[in-house]
Amino acid sequence: MADVLAYKPRPGEIPTDPGVYRFRDPAGRVLYVGKAKNLRQRLSNYFAPLRTLHERTRRMVTTAASVEWTVVPTDVDSLQLEYMWIKEFDPPFNVRYKDDKSYPFLAVTLGDEAPRVLVTRNRKIPGARYFGPYPKVWAVHETIDLMVKAFPIRTCSDASYKRAMQTGRPCFPGQIGKCGGPCSMTVTIEEHRAMVDDFVAFMAGGDERFTRELTKRMLAASAAMDYEAAAKYRDKLSAIEAVLGKSALVLASDEDADLFGIAEDELAAAVQHFVIRGGRVRGVRALTIEKEIDISSAELVDQVLQQAYGDAQDVPRRILVPTLPDDAAELELWLRERRGKKVEIAVAQRGQRADLMRTATLNAQQALIRHKTRRTTDYVARTQALTDLQDALGMTEAPLRIECFDISHLGGTNVVASMVVFEDGLPRKDQYRSFNIAETTDDTDSMYQVLRRRLAYLDRPEELEVIDPTTEEVVGEDVGEATVRRKPRFAYPPQLLLVDGGQPQVEAAARALRDAGHTEIAVCGIAKRLEEVWLPGDDFPVILPRTSEALYLLQRLRDEAHRFAITHQRRKRRNDITSVLAEVPGLGAARIKVLLKHFGSVAALRAAEPGQIEEVQGIGPVLAQNIHTHLSTR
Numbered sequence: 301m302a303d304v305l306a307y308k309p310r311p312g313e314i315p316t317d318p319g320v321y322r323f324r325d326p327a328g329r330v331l332y333v334g335k336a337k338n339l340r341q342r343l344s345n346y347f348a349p350l351r352t353l354h355e356r357t358r359r360m361v362t363t364a365a366s367v368e369w370t371v372v373p374t375d376v377d378s379l380q381l382e383y384m385w386i387k388e389f390d391p392p393f394n395v396r397y398k399d400d401k402s403y404p405f406l407a408v409t410l411g412d413e414a415p416r417v418l419v420t421r422n423r424k425i426p427g428a429r430y431f432g433p434y435p436k437v438w439a440v441h442e443t444i445d446l447m448v449k450a451f452p453i454r455t456c457s458d459a460s461y462k463r464a465m466q467t468g469r470p471c472f473p474g475q476i477g478k479c480g481g482p483c484s485m486t487v488t489i490e491e492h493r494a495m496v497d498d499f500v501a502f503m504a505g506g507d508e509r510f511t512r513e514l515t516k517r518m519l520a521a522s523a524a525m526d527y528e529a530a531a532k533y534r535d536k537l538s539a540i541e542a543v544l545g546k547s548a549l550v551l552a553s554d555e556d557a558d559l560f561g562i563a564e565d566e567l568a569a570a571v572q573h574f575v576i577r578g579g580r581v582r583g584v585r586a587l588t589i590e591k592e593i594d595i596s597s598a599e600l601v602d603q604v605l606q607q608a609y610g611d612a613q614d615v616p617r618r619i620l621v622p623t624l625p626d627d628a629a630e631l632e633l634w635l636r637e638r639r640g641k642k643v644e645i646a647v648a649q650r651g652q653r654a655d656l657m658r659t660a661t662l663n664a665q666q667a668l669i670r671h672k673t674r675r676t677t678d679y680v681a682r683t684q685a686l687t688d689l690q691d692a693l694g695m696t697e698a699p700l701r702i703e704c705f706d707i708s709h710l711g712g713t714n715v716v717a718s719m720v721v722f723e724d725g726l727p728r729k730d731q732y733r734s735f736n737i738a739e740t741t742d743d744t745d746s747m748y749q750v751l752r753r754r755l756a757y758l759d760r761p762e763e764l765e766v767i768d769p770t771t772e773e774v775v776g777e778d779v780g781e782a783t784v785r786r787k788p789r790f791a792y793p794p795q796l797l798l799v800d801g802g803q804p805q806v807e808a809a810a811r812a813l814r815d816a817g818h819t820e821i822a823v824c825g826i827a828k829r830l831e832e833v834w835l836p837g838d839d840f841p842v843i844l845p846r847t848s849e850a851l852y853l854l855q856r857l858r859d860e861a862h863r864f865a866i867t868h869q870r871r872k873r874r875n876d877i878t879s880v881l882a883e884v885p886g887l888g889a890a891r892i893k894v895l896l897k898h899f900g901s902v903a904a905l906r907a908a909e910p911g912q913i914e915e916v917q918g919i920g921p922v923l924a925q926n927i928h929t930h931l932s933t934r
Contacts, residue, residue, distance in 0.1 A: 307366045308347045314340040319371040320381045323364040323393070330389035331364050332593070335382040337627070339369050354594035359843060360393045375630040383606045395569075395603050396590045406431040406443060408453075408500055414461065414482050414489060415496045416454040417444055430614070431503045431582060449535060451499040452480025453492065504556075504577055504614075555579045557618040559648065560604060561660025563668045564589075564597070565831075565855075570668035571604055572660040577616075586663075588671045597623045605631055605645070615639040620648040622657060682725030685849035689796070692842055692850055693835065695822050699796035700724055703754075704857040705809075706800040707737075707746045708865035717750040718865035721794075722857055734868040744808035747799060751812035758793050758818060793821055800858050802827035802841075803834050810836035826854050884930050886923050894918060895927075906931050 319339045323332045323346075336342030346353075346361050353361070372378045386394055409415045411427020419441060423430065448455060456464070456471040456479045464471045464483035473479035482492050521530035561572040568590050575583035587607075589600070602625040609615055615638050625631060628645045635643040648657035686698040693699075702722045707715065715738070721731040735753065737746050797813070799805045806825035813819055824842075825834045832841035833854065844851040887895075898916045899905040905913075913924035 304349075305347060305361060307364070309343070309367070314343050314369065315371055316340045317371045318373075318375050318378045319369050320378050320385060321367060321369040322385065322389075322391075323360065324366045324368070325363055326365040330385070330391050332360055332391050332393040333382055333385045333389065335375075335378040337375055337378075339371070343367065343369070356843070357593045360593050375627060376633045379606070379627065379630050379634050383610050386606075387610065393593055395595070395600070397587055397607055406503070408496060408503075410496070410500070412458075414454050414492050416456065416458075416461070416481070417448070417499070418455070419444070429500055447499065447503075448478065448480065451495050451502065452487075453496050453499055454481025454483070455479045456481065456483065503582070555618070556616045557620055558608070558616050559620040559653075559656055559660055560601070560608075560622070561657060561662075561664045562597070562600065562604070562622055563661060563664035564591075564600060565668070568668065568671060569600060570664045570671060572663040572667065573608060574656065574660050576656075586667055588667065598625045601625045602627060602631065605635075609635055609638060615643060617641065617643060619643065619645045620653055620657065621645060622661065623647065681849050682853075685725055685853040688844075688848055688850035689853065692833070692844055692848075693796070693822055693824055695795070697795060699794070699822065701794040702796045702798055702857060703794045704798040704800070704861040705747065705750055705754075706858070706861035706865045707743050707750070708862070708868075715746055716865060716868050717746060718861050718868060719750075719754060720857065720861045720864055722853075725853060727860060732864055734864065743801065744804050747801070747805050747808045748812045751797070751809055752816060755812065755816035755818055758816075793818065795822060797821055797823045798854060798857055798861075799823070799825040800861055801825050802832065806834045806836050826858050831855070884923075884926050887927065891918055 316338050318335075318337050320333065320335045321339060321343060322330050325331055334342070346357070346367075350358050350362070370381065372381055404419050404421055405423065406417065407420045407422075407425060407428045407430050408417050409425060409428050411425075444455065454461065456473050460471040460473075461481065461483050464474065471479055471481075471483050474481065474483055480487065480492070480495070482489050487495070518530050518534055521527070555576060556578070557576045559574040559576060561574070563570050568588065571587040571589065573585040573587065574581050575585070587604075589604075591600075595603075601621050601623050605619065605621070605625070615635050617639070619635070624645065624647050632643050632645055635645075648654050686700065689695070690698045700723060704720050704722070706718050708718070715736075717735040717737055719733040719735070721728040733754075735750050737749055797809060799809045802825055806823060809823045809825070813821055813823060823836060826832070827834065827841070831844075831851065833844060833851075834841050844854075895905060895913075895916055899908060908928070910921070910924045910928045913919055913927055914921055916924075919927070
């Protein structure tokens with residue numbers, strides 16, 4: 301492959317103005333759309349030597365056959381044009397969005413003569429105002445039932461309304477007091493429109509105004525001894541308070557904002573969009589995003605905001621994001637045009653905003669995990685993953701049993717390894733293993749050690765494993781009565797060994813297989829930073845498509861091995877310090893637990909003076925001095 305693209309523009313040909321660029325394939329299809337404040341500077345990144353590009357970016361530019369650009373007057377114009385072209389061409393290398401589900405909305409049909417409120421998933425009703433989305437459809441119905449008590453607006457269908465207006469007989473909901481539209485003959489079109497406006501204003505966040513106004517009217521009616529009117533105001537106030545009680549006050553009561561929590565890896569991202577009006581979460585929307593080329597967190601936020609507000613009718617005055625996009629000022633101007641007022645994009649850094657951002661991010665992390673693991677529950681997807689993996693790695697059969705290994709250490713100390721097992725694309729947690737390794741900072745040597753120990757069981761299946769029952773880990777030799785022996789569960793070989801790492805780790809694994817005489821077992825590695833799959837002896841990695849079931853399977857194996865290794869290392873460190881403290885005369889298990897809970901970490905306990913240790917309940921001066929002396933000498 302040539303290191304320079306044939307369609308690379310000549311020097312000085314690309315302007316330095318702001319604009320939007322498009323990469324096209326030989327058939328003219330738009331592959332990627334991007335914007336830049338300086339086209340020459342931005343496009344030069346794509347035409348750097350191919351060996352220096354991110355693998356997925358390299359795949360995009362080598363698939364393309366041409367690049368074209370359009371100069372625009374301002375950065376805001378480039379943002380608008382980029383959004384328009386992405387919507388028009390749907391380029392395969394731009395980030396792709398997928399709603400986690402089709403959410404129900406509460407809609408008010410403001411375009412009708414007598415607007416109605418309804419539950420819908422259709423976002424294209426002409427002139428409608430939408431609120432939500434709501435996570436459950438029953439939540440929307442419940443909100444409407446409560447709100448109609450305070451704002452009796454129309455709920456009947458258009459056919460029922462038309463029939464009632466023609467016959468002079470109220471619709472059925474109107475007859476039972478569930479519809480307060482003009483068809484009930486209790487209000488005029490104008491009076492009904494005023495109630496609809498109040499309904500919309502309340503749902504948009506005007507909580508305080510209506511609560512104060514209804515309370516004032518209720519007290520006034522009561523003072524005038526108009527108890528029937530006072531009771532109606534009381535019931536309306538109760539309905540409003542019931543709606544407000546459904547959502548906790550998460551920000552200041554006058555805060556209208558949208559908050560975006562984002563969790564991402566190299567291939568995908570999950571977004572949790574919290575709609576906050578009047579300080580309360582009025583709706584939550586989840587998105588999953590598939591990334592084709594390498595983009596930064598700031599660029600991802602930029603794309604998310606364009607997607608969220610490109611066709612939006614409701615733009616709040618403040619948008620809270622985890623990372624500020626590079627063109628935040630231009631985005632604010634773009635959003636201001638849609639809102640008609642100033643819009644602020646800010647990072648949630650402290651206080652209630654930061655707490656809510658942590659909640660949204662946690663939800664996004666869980667959504668990303670669900671997105672990545674959902675495919676493993678599908679038999680067809682698992683079968684496809686194993687078949688794709690067989691083809692990508694050039695194996696003679698599908699790897700029905702895969703073992704993945706990961707090394708974890710803390711600055712060269714407490715070196716441990718984990719082995720996780722997947723059979724038929726599903727985890728076999730009863731066959732997971734963890735290993736202790738001699739102190740070393742060389743991951744490749746650690747990987748070699750672990751694989752030689754694991755492969756040794758293939759040659760002596762009649763032997764029994766030596767297991768420490770307190771940790772369930774495999775030990776290299778019998779360490780006394782604390783160990784037990786049992787028949788090994790991995791006495792037959794896997795079809796594929798997967799290691800967490802790139803070319804060096806893969807070569808170490810291949811060397812272990814050769815030295816053990818088991819070259820029939822395939823081996824590969826997955827490098828986390830670029831999600832590249834490496835094979836032994838290859839100078840270039842295997843790049844699996846972003847939507848490949850095989851890549852998702854390898855990622856899940858790698859992530860599970862990493863989780864299992866970290867868990868074992870933490871348990872090992874905790875056991876080590878507990879063993880050290882247990883050597884102090886007069887210090888039992890209960891006091892050790894209290895000590896560690898009080899100081900929060902081993903480092904804090906080691907740094908504490910005897911007087912500070914003495915502050916812990918149940919620790920006297922003599923015992924505190926003994927603990928301090930013992931830890932300082934270890």
